[in-house]
Amino acid sequence: MAEQYGFFVDSSRCVKCWACEVACQQWHEIKAATVHRREVREDVEGTFPNVKRTFTSLSCMHCENPACVEICPQGALYKREEDGLVVQDKSKCIGCKTCGTACPFGVPDYLEVEGGGFLMDKCDGCLSLGRAADETPRCVNTCPTKALHFGKLADMEAMAAEKGGSRLEGETIPSVFVARRQH
Ligand code: SF4
Ligand code: SF4
Ligand code: SF4
Structure with a gap:
């Protein structure tokens, strides 16, 4: 593979405005309320009145x-040679939901297809919108606080290091760095 691309999520800048989620839904014309290619997650720690919250857009x-x-039995998912993005050939997907069970982050969602059955849906790095290699995805462009970044993973690592961030852990080795700050 040429070079892995990924995200740096700077939670210290996130104000949970949901603009990234909404932009993604609108650009990709996703109308189902149950499908989120990007989701702002909230972690709450402590007990009242000492409650601390962290927002992370993933x-x-x-x-x-x-x-x-x-795990995909249809070979409908593959990792691109040029940037390491994981994308889907929708014509091969049979909506069996096996990928959803295998993903440790519960990422794949399922769109109900007219006439019955399901079709898996997840982030494709905005490639289906014709994003060029030197452009950033819609969620990144939309974030008003610059909490989201996309690019070569080595660059994301360097940005995260400046904020005391680190790579998300997991057996699948996520291509995401996160810097946290509790609110
Ligand atoms: S987070 Fe990893 S395992 Fe889950 S759908 Fe994306 S590429 Fe696949
Ligand atoms: S990269 Fe594109 S498809 Fe992925 S979450 Fe961002 S806007 Fe959605
Ligand atoms: S658009 Fe930016 S600030 Fe708003 S929820 Fe998404 S990551 Fe956070």
Whole structure:
């Protein structure tokens, strides 16, 4: 593979405005309320009145060892040579939900298809919108606080290091760095 691309999520800048989620839904014309390619997660620690919250906007992690690719019985998922993004050939997907069970982050969602059955849906790095290699995805462009970044993973690592961030852990080796700050 040429070079892995991924995200740096700077939670210290996230204000939970959901603009990233909404932009993704609108650009990709996803109308189902149950499908989220990007999702702002909230972690709460402590007990009242000493409660601390962290907001983290996450999508598919485009893992280095993607369990979804490995398990798909149709070969409908694959990892791109040029940037390591994990994408889907929708014409091969039979909506069996096996990838959803295998993904340790519960990323794949399922769209109900007219006439019955399901079709898996997840972040494709905005490639289906014709994003060029030197452009950033819609969620990144939309974030008003610059909490989201996308690019070569080595660059994301360097940005995260400046904020005391680190790579998300997991057997599948997620291509996402996160810097946290509790609110
Ligand atoms: S986060 Fe889940 S769906 Fe995305 S590449 Fe990794 S295993 Fe696959
Ligand atoms: S990269 Fe594109 S598809 Fe992925 S979460 Fe961001 S806007 Fe959605
Ligand atoms: S658009 Fe930016 S600030 Fe708003 S929820 Fe998403 S990551 Fe957080």
